[in-house]
Amino acid sequence: MAERSFQHEIGLLRLGEGETFRGEGILAVTKALLQSGVTYVGGYQGAPVSHLMDVLIDAEDLLAELGVHVEAATNEAGAAALLAASLAYPVRGAVTWKSVVGTNVASDALSNLASPGVIGGALIIIGEDYGDGASVIQERSHAFAMKSSLWLLDPRPHLPSIVHMVEQGFELSEASNTPVMVELRIKACHVTGSFQTKANRAGAKLQAPAAFDYGRLSHPPSTFAHEVAKVESRLPAARAFIREHKLNEVFPGSRSDVGIIVQGGLYNSLMRALAKLGLADALGNSQIPIYCLNVTWPLVPEEVAEFCAGKNAVLMVEEGTPEYLEQSLSLMMRQADIQTRLHGKDCLPQAGEYTADVLVAGLARFLESGPGRQLAADTEARARTAATLLDAPLPGRPPGFCTGCPERPVFSALKLAQQEIGQTHVAADIGCHSFGTLPPFSMGNSILGFGMSLASAAAISSVTGKRPVAVMGDGGFWHNGIISGVAGSLFNKGDGVLVILQNGYTSATGQQFMPSTLAEGHRNETPMDIEKTLKVMGVKWLRTVRSYSVATMRETLKEAIRGAGKGLRVIIADGECQLARQRRVKAEDAARLKAGERVIRVRYGVDDDICSGDHACIRLSGCPSLTIKPNPDPLRDDPVASVIPSCVGCGLCGEVAHAAALCPSFWRAEVIQNPTRFDLWLDGLRRRVIGWMQGRARA
Numbered sequence: 001m002a003e004r005s006f007q008h009e010i011g012l013l014r015l016g017e018g019e020t021f022r023g024e025g026i027l028a029v030t031k032a033l034l035q036s037g038v039t040y041v042g043g044y045q046g047a048p049v050s051h052l053m054d055v056l057i058d059a060e061d062l063l064a065e066l067g068v069h070v071e072a073a074t075n076e077a078g079a080a081a082l083l084a085a086s087l088a089y090p091v092r093g094a095v096t097w098k099s100v101v102g103t104n105v106a107s108d109a110l111s112n113l114a115s116p117g118v119i120g121g122a123l124i125i126i127g128e129d130y131g132d133g134a135s136v137i138q139e140r141s142h143a144f145a146m147k148s149s150l151w152l153l154d155p156r157p158h159l160p161s162i163v164h165m166v167e168q169g170f171e172l173s174e175a176s177n178t179p180v181m182v183e184l185r186i187k188a189c190h191v192t193g194s195f196q197t198k199a200n201r202a203g204a205k206l207q208a209p210a211a212f213d214y215g216r217l218s219h220p221p222s223t224f225a226h227e228v229a230k231v232e233s234r235l236p237a238a239r240a241f242i243r244e245h246k247l248n249e250v251f252p253g254s255r256s257d258v259g260i261i262v263q264g265g266l267y268n269s270l271m272r273a274l275a276k277l278g279l280a281d282a283l284g285n286s287q288i289p290i291y292c293l294n295v296t297w298p299l300v301p302e303e304v305a306e307f308c309a310g311k312n313a314v315l316m317v318e319e320g321t322p323e324y325l326e327q328s329l330s331l332m333m334r335q336a337d338i339q340t341r342l343h344g345k346d347c348l349p350q351a352g353e354y355t356a357d358v359l360v361a362g363l364a365r366f367l368e369s370g371p372g373r374q375l376a377a378d379t380e381a382r383a384r385t386a387a388t389l390l391d392a393p394l395p396g397r398p399p400g401f402c403t404g405c406p407e408r409p410v411f412s413a414l415k416l417a418q419q420e421i422g423q424t425h426v427a428a429d430i431g432c433h434s435f436g437t438l439p440p441f442s443m444g445n446s447i448l449g450f451g452m453s454l455a456s457a458a459a460i461s462s463v464t465g466k467r468p469v470a471v472m473g474d475g476g477f478w479h480n481g482i483i484s485g486v487a488g489s490l491f492n493k494g495d496g497v498l499v500i501l502q503n504g505y506t507s508a509t510g511q512q513f514m515p516s517t518l519a520e521g522h523r524n525e526t527p528m529d530i531e532k533t534l535k536v537m538g539v540k541w542l543r544t545v546r547s548y549s550v551a552t553m554r555e556t557l558k559e560a561i562r563g564a565g566k567g568l569r570v571i572i573a574d575g576e577c578q579l580a581r582q583r584r585v586k587a588e589d590a591a592r593l594k595a596g597e598r599v600i601r602v603r604y605g606v607d608d609d610i611c612s613g614d615h616a617c618i619r620l621s622g623c624p625s626l627t628i629k630p631n632p633d634p635l636r637d638d639p640v641a642s643v644i645p646s647c648v649g650c651g652l653c654g655e656v657a658h659a660a661a662l663c664p665s666f667w668r669a670e671v672i673q674n675p676t677r678f679d680l681w682l683d684g685l686r687r688r689v690i691g692w693m694q695g696r697a698r699a
């Protein structure tokens with residue numbers, strides 16, 4: 001994989017009995033899977049679980065030794081469907097993706113899997129991308145567990161707990177014939193710690209295909225029996241297992257009047273809040289008893305009753321909306337006729353991440369604690385004071401395209417095209433190109449999902465009377481766009497423009513390879529070609545344009561948007577992901593330098609004397625390496641544009657200045673290492689000519 005090397009982590013996967021693993025939560029999961037004897041693993045990358053897939057794919061050799069099949073699925077639906085191996089065979093397997101979005105994509109396969117259930121342990125490791133730092137819609141994966149009768153583990157962020165829950169997850173899955181989701185929030189994925197390892201186990205293998213059994217198909221009439229099995233056998237079996245194996249934890253406290261029930265994943269934040277309130281020490285000893293739900297679905301009514309009975313009040317600490325757990329607890333307590341008061345979202349916010357500070361305020365409300373309220377008020381006041389001390393609000397720092405990104409020029413070209421032919425609807429998509437919706441481009445009227453831009457634009461021309469432009473990455477194309485977008489548009493004889501940003505990787509998730517990746521050393525020796533694929537599908541109007549050629553791209557866009565006739569027009573904007581390219585080129589250059597070979601680096605810069613100081617170049621590019629500096633001319637006070645050393649020489653600044661006819665202040669230089677004798681001769685000649693001209697100028 002391109003983003004980073006996982007050689008160290010692969011070493012950790014080889015640890016044997018009784019050794020110590022040190023690292024991140026999400027990587028501990030990879031080791032836990034191998035210790036559990038999986039026969040197959042798979043998934044689709046996305047924050048915060050990308051590294052799980054990356055490590056497993058890089059660990060090809062080890063997994064081959066253990067006989068574990070690895071599947072880099074093209075989307076989450078494919079990953080979920082992989083679990084059918086555990087539906088038909090008593091083998092263990094695990095898949096991963098980011099949630100809630102990945103679970104949305106996977107949900108068709110998940111429903112069909114959950115209905116017959118599984119005979120081999122089946123785990124779904126979901127990266128719950130919720131709260132500060134999340135990149136997707138704020139919804140709860142919990143809903144999927146409830147609707148499909150899947151069990152939901154939410155281990156407290158502590159490596160031994162995470163590993164234990166993965167191992168127990170397989171057992172629970174087998175004991176109740178139900179797929180199990182392991183929910184890991186951003187903080188749980190990145191929490192660091194250690195645990196004692198066990199030896200890896202080879203996955204089970206069978207000699208023959210399973211016998212035909214209609215009862216294991218999610219088809220009527222089997223589905224009616226499945227529905228009954230879910231409630232009459234699988235649920236009771238799961239509850240019995242959870243109770244018997246103490247998957248949920250009770251931490252007793254000195255107080256008997258109140259208690260706290262917490263989702264396992266929030267346990268660390270809760271302990272921090274209690275410590276701030278002086279109700280717990282730093283070692284996790286709390287005065288208030290805590291019932292920690294490492295399993296958030298299903299709840300175990302007997303455990304709930306035991307914890308709540310006899311207390312005046314309990315607080316349910318449950319992040320996100322709606323308050324499914326609070327509702328369930330309320331029903332259970334009513335049914336068991338327990339008179340304990342139940343609090344939750346009346347004390348804590350309905351929406352947003354439950355950070356320690358948010359929990360301090362909520363706990364103070366629950367405990368009706370004066371000093372607690374004071375602490376929460378003080379914290380808020382400090383934040384306000386800090387804001388006033390700063391005088392003006394801090395300038396926004398939206399994320400944006402990397403230096404040299406091949407996607408930036410496409411938005412520059414689209415901006416220039418719109419300047420000439422007017423605005424048109426722009427359907428944005430998920431990927432690095434989503435940054436086109438942020439300044440300085442601010443383009444995009446909708447984002448409807450991964451690979452959904454073209455489909456989302458299908459009805460737009462009937463609304464606006466103008467041909468819309470859908471932007472899609474090559475990652476989005478293979479994930480969903482090829483079917484939902486391209487096939488849908490061709491089938492419906494749709495009219496519109498699709499711009500495919502072909503950079504060679506699913507870059508936003510960490511530069512993973514995908515079907516059309518060309519990189520060397522990739523397992524896929526015959527990469528699928530998007531252009532050929534589109535032609536075969538029947539796209540008639542198709543252009544491939546180098547993404548840095550801004551003027552050509554502008555003209556191509558104008559032609560596509562305004563051209564006569566109907567039909568889908570596709571522009572493939574081609575340019576390799578610059579981060580991946582830099583890693584590749586740097587290594588290649590270093591090898592060439594070492595061998596004494598000639599290496600050229602291209603750099604751009606701005607001539608201070610010529611820069612007009614209007615910064616149109618910056619507004620059309622937003623490159624992090626193109627900034628401003630004080631004007632060296634004492635008679636001018638406008639800052640001038642400046643290219644800083646992080647420039648990778650993509651040439652966009654010059655292209656934009658040329659395409660938009662801005663001031664001619666950009667220069668391009670070639671830095672040649674290990675020059676040839678011809679290079680040196682040419683350099684000497686240039687110096688002489690320039691010297692002669694400068695001499696004339698002075699004269």
Ligand SMILES: O=C(O)C(=O)Cc1c[nH]c2ccccc12
Nearest residue numbers: 045046047101102135430450509
């Ligand atoms: O990695 C991220 O942050 C993403 O949002 C990418 C992504 C991976 N799988 C998806 C399914 C639906 C929408 C976005 C994604």
